[in-house]
Amino acid sequence: MSGGFISRGFFGKRRPPEGMEGRLPPGQYYESGFPVLTVGPTEKIETDAWTLRVDGLVEHAVEWNWNSFQALPRTTYEGDIHCVTKWSKLGTNFSGVSVDELLKLAQPQPEAKYVLATSFGGYTTNVPLADLVDGKAWVADTHEGQPLPREHGGPARLLVPHLYFWKSAKWVTKLTLLAEDEWGFWERNGYHHRGDPWKEQRYTGD
Amino acid sequence: MTDAPSVTGWQIADVVAAWPETPTAKTLRLKLAEPWPFLPGQHVDVRLTAPDGYQAQRSYSIASSPADAHAIEITVQRLEDGEVSPYLCDVLEAGDQLELRGPIGGYFVWRGEGPVLLIGGGSGLVPLMSILRHRRLTAPDVPMRALVSVRTPGDLLYAGELGDDARLLYTRAGPPGWAEPPRRLTPADVADAAYPDGLAFVCGPTGFVDRVADLLLQAGYPAERILTERFGPT
Numbered sequence A: 001m002s003g004g005f006i007s008r009g010f011f012g013k014r015r016p017p018e019g020m021e022g023r024l025p026p027g028q029y030y031e032s033g034f035p036v037l038t039v040g041p042t043e044k045i046e047t048d049a050w051t052l053r054v055d056g057l058v059e060h061a062v063e064w065n066w067n068s069f070q071a072l073p074r075t076t077y078e079g080d081i082h083c084v085t086k087w088s089k090l091g092t093n094f095s096g097v098s099v100d101e102l103l104k105l106a107q108p109q110p111e112a113k114y115v116l117a118t119s120f121g122g123y124t125t126n127v128p129l130a131d132l133v134d135g136k137a138w139v140a141d142t143h144e145g146q147p148l149p150r151e152h153g154g155p156a157r158l159l160v161p162h163l164y165f166w167k168s169a170k171w172v173t174k175l176t177l178l179a180e181d182e183w184g185f186w187e188r189n190g191y192h193h194r195g196d197p198w199k200e201q202r203y204t205g206d
Numbered sequence B: 001m002t003d004a005p006s007v008t009g010w011q012i013a014d015v016v017a018a019w020p021e022t023p024t025a026k027t028l029r030l031k032l033a034e035p036w037p038f039l040p041g042q043h044v045d046v047r048l049t050a051p052d053g054y055q056a057q058r059s060y061s062i063a064s065s066p067a068d069a070h071a072i073e074i075t076v077q078r079l080e081d082g083e084v085s086p087y088l089c090d091v092l093e094a095g096d097q098l099e100l101r102g103p104i105g106g107y108f109v110w111r112g113e114g115p116v117l118l119i120g121g122g123s124g125l126v127p128l129m130s131i132l133r134h135r136r137l138t139a140p141d142v143p144m145r146a147l148v149s150v151r152t153p154g155d156l157l158y159a160g161e162l163g164d165d166a167r168l169l170y171t172r173a174g175p176p177g178w179a180e181p182p183r184r185l186t187p188a189d190v191a192d193a194a195y196p197d198g199l200a201f202v203c204g205p206t207g208f209v210d211r212v213a214d215l216l217l218q219a220g221y222p223a224e225r226i227l228t229e230r231f232g233p234t
């Protein structure tokens, strides 16, 4: 229906820098800053009160405190992130512990197919397990060499950079492995259950 | 919690009217080809297409009440360097068309509960205006008040429509004869306006929303009764 529609007098001026065109998913624009979008107030979590738990359909439910988490092997993600509010940040980096590393210790049961991530403050988001493994996701505590700021989810957030950024739950504290998909906060509020930016899966039904 | 109406596909809307709200903000009244129901607080995504196929999308809150059934209104604050807002403010006019989809968002929505405290900074007043307008049209008995923070009188949207239910604060300069010196919202402002057991809707630039959400926590609002929408950048 909208095929062929052209906005009279619009020419666009926020095209991606040369060489980066192929890195912008449909409907996204290039943003050089790092905007903040959160539900409700920003959480304040001290590292001594911080814990991360992996539970649900696993052989061993495991819980880390800040120190034991820091002792895990670390890796870095270099690349792009895409927010459903239309901005993409290209060429950034985060480091932390890959979800593979966490699952190595917890050992998912064969029925586990989905993950519900829960944050301090109660925010939740659901992600298929397949989207969190094989080097595709992290619990990140560092952004561009600095401790992850509180407003960006510090001390640590989930990082699933190949999905829209609301899946990268700020202030994450728990990953629960499930057999059935259980929708999280935004997913119950009109946003897509998977959120692949390259398929422009913004809203329920996209 | 009732479900909010969910988003439908892209459609072309007619711009049936357009008027300035301030020297730097414009309201567009849009007649949808395929109208949908919505709740106050929801927004639309607007998509602009250039002749070479390049597209830009942005979100804009609905300013009008769902009871205003013939069209929806959005109010756009012009950002000097922006891609989309200067187009909507300077180029688009009545008689043009605009591609959009909606209604979007199931969280920052007012479903008729009360009492309600609305706190808006700058163009963050837009979705709050939809709530105020909808209350006036459909639920005048629901207790509701608004705190509105703007830099100067020239930044105040909907000035003629804000009545006793809105308290204004100027952060740079007030109108001539305004008794109060320019200042930011204080804990006392928020505590004075707070309703025990109410909902609070906060919308505006990110820094404003973060500060106000903290003030509401201090005033005793539990986090789950503070609904926030952040428009701006960091």
Ligand SMILES: Cc1cc2nc3c(=O)[nH]c(=O)nc-3n(C[C@H](O)[C@H](O)[C@H](O)COP(=O)(O)OP(=O)(O)OC[C@H]3O[C@@H](n4cnc5c(N)ncnc54)[C@H](O)[C@@H]3O)c2cc1C
Pocket (backbone or CB within 6 Å): A014, A031, A032, A033, A085, B043, B058, B059, B060, B061, B062, B075, B076, B077, B078, B079, B081, B082, B083, B084, B085, B086, B123, B126, B127, B205, B229, B230, B231, B232, B233
């Ligand atoms: C849910 C939602 C609802 C929104 N509702 C409204 C609304 O009702 N009315 C409205 O006017 N806007 C609203 N916005 C903001 C709107 O979507 C655009 O971000 C805004 O119009 C700027 O777009 P642009 O293309 O003009 O600027 P862009 O080209 O996107 O940005 C220009 C530059 O300015 C920066 N920038 C972006 N926003 C601001 C700001 N507020 N102040 C200073 N710098 C900024 C950006 O970081 C960017 O670097 C809403 C945003 C969201 C997420």
